[in-house]
Amino acid sequence: MTVELAYAEAGSGTPVVLLHAFPLSRVIFERQRNDLAAGYHVVTPDLRGFGESPLGEEGPSLDLMADDVAALLKNLGLERAVVGGLSMGGYVAMAMLRRHPQMISGLLLIDTKASADTPEARDNRLRIAEQVLQEGTAVLQPMTDQLLGRTTRAERPGVVAEVRRWLDQAAPEAVAWAQRAMAERPDSFATLAGHDIPAAVVVGEEDTLSPPDDAAAMAQAFPREAVTYVIPRVGHLSTVEDPASASATIRDALHHIT
Numbered sequence: 001m002t003v004e005l006a007y008a009e010a011g012s013g014t015p016v017v018l019l020h021a022f023p024l025s026r027v028i029f030e031r032q033r034n035d036l037a038a039g040y041h042v043v044t045p046d047l048r049g050f051g052e053s054p055l056g057e058e059g060p061s062l063d064l065m066a067d068d069v070a071a072l073l074k075n076l077g078l079e080r081a082v083v084g085g086l087s088m089g090g091y092v093a094m095a096m097l098r099r100h101p102q103m104i105s106g107l108l109l110i111d112t113k114a115s116a117d118t119p120e121a122r123d124n125r126l127r128i129a130e131q132v133l134q135e136g137t138a139v140l141q142p143m144t145d146q147l148l149g150r151t152t153r154a155e156r157p158g159v160v161a162e163v164r165r166w167l168d169q170a171a172p173e174a175v176a177w178a179q180r181a182m183a184e185r186p187d188s189f190a191t192l193a194g195h196d197i198p199a200a201v202v203v204g205e206e207d208t209l210s211p212p213d214d215a216a217a218m219a220q221a222f223p224r225e226a227v228t229y230v231i232p233r234v235g236h237l238s239t240v241e242d243p244a245s246a247s248a249t250i251r252d253a254l255h256h257i258t
């Protein structure tokens with residue numbers, strides 16, 4: 001069963017839904033929602049369990065997250081939208097492509113990857129899921145170094161502090177649920193190869209979680225190679241680390257695919 005997602009929206013024009021990273025919320029697209037409002041109807045949901053959205057009763061599954069987004073779009077009267085996702089949001093976007101391809105007019109994959117987890121990565125997720133339920137979200141603080149690029153860690157202390165605060169605010173149950181859901185996700189390369197849709201890939205130059213090589217592999221997987229944009233001097237959370245550059249890049253990418 002789907003849950004009703006909290007969301008924010010702005011602007012008018014081609015519908016664009018932006019799906020956030022783990023374990024954050026729509027706050028990571030605050031600037032982009034406003035920056036893109038001239039020309040696009042931008043919808044930024046909180047995925048289930050995060051921000052203001054309920055977690056629901058069902059077991060962990062990215063497919064459920066995708067169904068929630070499809071239900072939200074339908075409730076908003078949007079038959080089709082460009083679906084953009086950053087990291088976990090990208091995994092959800094790829095699940096939407098599997099389950100609701102008719103709703104996707106274009107795909108924007110930001111700092112994400114199409115591969116499944118290695119056994120080690122999977123085990124690590126399951127360990128963190130247990131640990132966060134027992135010890136709380138303090139166990140997530142080391143993620144800050146992975147989420148943010150070296151330039152941000154050295155030069156943007158306000159961003160570092162803000163991301164630390166967001167990590168603290170995540171609900172342990174949602175963190176565990178999402179880790180277990182991501183651990184089960186399939187390889188999505190065949191999904192990308194099977195859909196000849198307009199697509200763009202965006203990656204932070206300093207992203208070590210989904211590095212530029214992962215972005216190139218995704219771009220090449222589409223029947224027609226997707227255009228790729230590399231944002232300089234940012235890591236995994238490009239939309240937060242350098243919001244102006246991320247907005248300009250996403251606008252270019254949207255122009256290319258719509």
Ligand code: MLT
Pocket residue numbers: 020021022023086087088089182209236
């Ligand atoms: C994210 O930013 O959403 C996470 O890095 C995704 C993941 O853990 O694979």
